[in-house]
Amino acid sequence: MENNYEIVDFDDFADIYIINTCTVTNMSDKKSRQIIRRAKHKNKNAILVVVGCYAQIAKEKLEKIKEIDMVLGNNEKGNIVECVENYSKMLITDVMNQKEFVEFGSTTYTDKTRAVIKVQDGCDRFCSYCVIPYARGRVRSRKIKNVVEEISCIAKNGIKEVVITGIHIASFGKDFKDGTSLIDLLEEINKIEGIERIRLGSIEPTIITKEFLERLTKLEKICDHFHLSLQSGCDETLKRMNRKYTTLEFENIVNLLRNAYPEVALTTDIIVGFPGETEEEFNKTYEFLSKIKFMKMHIFKYSKRDGTKAALMENQIDGNIKEERSNMLIELSDKNEKEFMEKYIGKNTKVLFEQSNKDYTEGHTKNYILVKVPKNSDLENQIENVKVLKLNELALEGEIN
Ligand code: SF4
Known part of the structure; x- marks a missing residue:
């Protein structure tokens, strides 16, 4: 809970839905529009906020989508709470004139x-x-x-x-x-x-x-x-x-x-x-x-x-x-x-273990190959040496060495 707001899963019932859009392809635009409509179906009284790149360049199109309550550009992303509380319907500053990196508090x-x-x-x-x-x-x-x-x-x-x-x-x-x-x-x-x-x-x-x-x-x-x-x-x-x-x-x-x-x-x-x-x-x-x-x-x-x-x-x-x-x-x-x-089968390699699922604990090598070993949650967030035994569906499987 921060500023009296709690973040819930996008598929949960919420009072405010924030859709961070992408516009790298036409398909991204289409997906953004679909998600916008989906969100309003979950709670027709929710405030629906659209932010990000598609919002930045397509405000005329978005204005016509009746489900949207607010459209915020990339520069406004870091101030969503203030924008929602002051209810600014459309806030898109000109990114082309932006000279400095905008700190979001935490961008990670x-x-x-x-x-x-x-x-x-x-x-x-x-x-x-x-x-x-x-x-x-x-x-x-x-x-x-x-x-x-x-x-x-x-x-x-x-x-x-x-x-x-x-x-x-x-x-x-x-x-x-x-x-x-x-x-x-x-x-x-x-x-x-x-x-x-x-x-x-x-x-x-x-x-x-x-x-x-x-x-x-x-x-x-x-x-x-x-x-x-x-x-x-x-x-x-x-x-x-x-x-x-x-x-x-x-x-x-x-x-x-x-x-x-x-x-x-x-x-x-x-x-x-x-x-x-x-x-x-x-x-x-x-x-x-x-x-x-x-x-x-x-x-x-x-x-x-x-x-x-x-x-x-x-x-x-x-x-x-x-x-x-x-x-x-x-x-x-x-x-x-x-x-x-x-090429890794039979060799040793160092793996940073990230997470466990039903049968395996898995992580990545330094050069980003997915490696799985039999489940052992103690390995999570540790770097360990693994002997690679086989390749199974584009993941290496092995044992701790
Ligand atoms: S214009 Fe910039 S962001 Fe777009 S593809 Fe070229 S280098 Fe990447």
Whole structure:
């Protein structure tokens, strides 16, 4: 209970429903609208508050949904209690003019073991398919001191792993205009007592340079798991996407990481069916991905976002073709993932155990492979050595060694 409010499960009866929306794809918009309607059915007298990115960019559409009582933009997220109590029907400030990171009091989502720490907001990249810069505004970084204070506090509560996230964490520090960058922040986090692992959220590949890695590899808590958003393995497509690297540069970055971290797990996002993606272009992507062999790929079918350059491009791709290309890449990803994990059978690996279910206690390796051992709740929130015995449905199974 805080400020006289108690948080209940979304499916429970509540007096206020807060729907934090996403707008990254058309599907996210649709889901947000469905959830809005669902919430009002639970309690027709409830106050229904819609916040987040979809609220930020689609206020005219949301105004027409009669179930909604309040629409709040991204900057107002941290003041929901005040907004509800003062009943401001529509409060959306212009994020494009926001110059500083807005502290939410606490920006973390935590479970017993791992906390997600937001260190940055906004993006200046304007990829041609992406609506995020319009919903989130320009790059704003959180002060290093504030991040360190928050992580030190949660470390005292027993959290062992932090995941560093933001909209574009590679841009961390850019807005300070004093040369501060992400590596400066990571060096400070690495010093925090009690934190055993630092995992990076999705990261722009071009931040990985020899100089960056020279400093990064000195930080023993950094997890050898990097999510590098590639989006396409074809240079022509990348250009139309307004991504700022070529496949050759990307491959060099992968090689740098593989040399620095021998067991590194590389994951990525790929968009299929981007406007103008010919069969030849898709084949180039397929070949490139077969060569790079990511541990796992998240495949997205291109979704048109109003207000972006790509939405106006000619040669939008048919849904069936997107489906077919997506299936091919999912198959490739599953194959690579299985091969990557099989290499661990018979070996020892360190696992941070997170939770137990009916039969197993499970956790992740430093490079983010799911590992299960026979149930033993005492293992939770401990790092233990596991001998891997087999692979079972994309999880390793083993015993404590
Ligand atoms: S870098 Fe990411 S958030 Fe920024 S515009 Fe590109 S896809 Fe969107």
